[in-house]
Amino acid sequence: xxxxxxxxxxxxxxxxxxxxxxxxxxxxxxxxxxxxxxxxxxxxxxxxxxxxxxxxxxxxxxxxxxxxxxxxxxxxxxxxxxxxxxxxxxxxxxxxxxxxxxxxxxxx
Numbered sequence: 198x199x200x201x202x203x204x205x206x207x208x209x210x211x212x213x214x215x216x217x218x219x220x221x222x223x224x225x226x227x228x229x230x231x232x233x234x235x236x237x238x239x240x241x242x243x244x245x246x247x248x249x250x251x252x253x254x255x256x257x258x259x260x261x262x263x264x265x266x267x268x269x270x271x272x273x274x275x276x277x278x279x280x281x282x283x284x285x286x287x288x289x290x291x292x293x294x295x296x297x298x299x300x301x302x303x304x305x
Contacts, residue, residue, distance in 0.1 A: 222269025
C-alpha cells in the first residue's frame with residue numbers, strides 16, 4: 198500500500214455497513230438483507246461522487262439504487278427498482294433538492 202493513500206470503501210461495503218449485514222444476499226430478488234431510508238442512499242451517493250461517472254445527484258442515486266438492488270437491500274420498504282422508477286417520475290425531487298448543495302460541494 199502506498200503511504201498516505203486512503204482506501205475508500207466500495208458502494209457494496211457502504212450499503213452492507215448501513216444495513217448492518219456482513220454479506221450480500223445470494224438471492225437478492227427473493228432474500229432481502231435489510232432496508233434503508235431513501236436519504237441514506239442519497240448520502241452514500243454523495244460520499245461516492247469521486248468514484249462515480251454520474252454528472253447529477255439524481256443519476257448518482259440511481260447508480261446506488263442499482264447496487265442496493267443487486268445485493269438485496271430495499272429502500273423505504275420497496276424494491277430498489279421501484280424506487281428508481283419513482284426517482285424518474287419525480288417523487289423524490291424534493292429530497293434530492295435538499296441535498297443538491299452537498300452534491301455540488303463534494304469532490305469529484
